Amino acid sequence: MPLDYATLELLRQNHPAWRLLRAQHAPLVAGFLHRVFIGPNVRNLSQADLVEALEDELFALREQLGAEAFPGTAQSYLNDWAENDKGWLRKFYPPGTDEPHFDLTPATEKALAWLENLSERAFVGTESRLLTLFALLRQMSEGSQTDPQVRIAELHKRRSDIDTEIARILAGDMPLLDDTALKDRFQQFLQLARELLADFREVEHNFRTLDRRVRERIALWEGTKGALLEEIMGERDAIADSDQGKSFQAFWDFLMSQSRQEELSRLLEQVLSLPPIAAMHPETRLLRVHYDWLEAGEYTQRTVARLSEQLRRFLDDQAWLENRRIMDILHGIENHALALREQYPSGHVMLLRETSATIDLPLERPLYRTPRKPLIADMVPREGDTDVDTTALYAQVVVDRTELTRNIRQELQNRSQISLAEVVARHPLRHGLVELVAYLQLAGEWPGTAVDDEVREQIHWLTNEGIMRRATLPRILLLRT
16 A cells, blocks of 8 residues: 555544554543453453443543543443454454443454554564465465475475484584573563454454345345345455455364364463573463463454355245245235135136046056065075176165264364365365265255355366366355254
8 A cells, every 4th residue: 555645644534553553542432442352362352341440540640631531421431442443442342241341443443453563672683484474485485386206306305404404412512592592582472462353353253244245235125136136246255265364264173173272382381481482471371371362263264254144034024025025926816716715707717628527447546466475585696606706795885974974074164154165176076976965965954054056166076087077067065054
């Protein structure tokens, strides 16, 4: 974005972060919100808790600056900060409660992060950032290299370096990071951890904005269901397929691994127990920072789940309205029939074909015959020596429906919905069309299934003869219940 005069003037007038920095009570707003949200890493607070905390803050400030410094009440300040013209707090009602809750907006978190960077730091590490830059460049260079010889040469070089380092350690030469290097890397870790938590609020805000637009379109929509679903699912897929959405999904898949969580817990406990790091007096909640990441990611996943729930409610409402319309038509026909009951129409009313009776003579029917009972001789079977081809016995195809169900449940662990084509893409068909039919049967029995007839998807599989087959189906969405 170019930082010219017009752009900056527009940001100064409209951006909530800039308005916060220009506000009359900016020190009160920034200091209080940082203390109750950013410091303890709280995602949202109820109105009662936030009002109580702000009253304590105002009482302490009035004792220092006088009663006229902040004449308003805590409730009025919170409502003012949550208004659209300021946009520093988000006021909402969680499902199942009638008490309002408050949460920071992404713009407020950006302003607080900028204010944090204004303070002078006693120690500014540069080595860890340089190493991080080199590591990122190396990953991009190796990850985009298409020549296998170059990649193999790089792997051989890396293995040679590892062998050299192992030999040095076996010889007694074990290089260790000094106190400065440890502090440098730990400071870099703290900065990245804070930025990661701030990014979650922005991702959640984007999905929440999509959810708001979906509700508005559903309320004003007058067209067909298929057109609305195609438009909404296109926007949802656009966010999920964007760089931000793909990065978030990759992060979520990585962090949901139990082994990764255990490894993070072990590394955090080991690092925080080092004497140079302990001398910096880090916050104890750093031991569970990865659980804070999980909690922040769960809020984002719930926002996406609410979007799917809204679409499903729209489909149910539309089906109810269509069924009601059919019943109204049937009741109209009954009312007209009752009104014309005493007024017989003149002339022919209805012409029926083949009104004559069909005569069926009893003697034309076949007589009953006693079924023959087979006589089975009591004989001992003898083993024969005839060569029989038993290949057909071992060529039977058995599709394990339990395994297919497990594949669907595994994919729905990290997502609220998935299409049948995506499930097959992640778990390719091994038995061809028979396995695809089994998937379709499971989709019909699944407790939450939606079919979009407007969108067509293709499913591919390879036969035993090496022939690629393809099936075109409407999009089948499997929902997590």
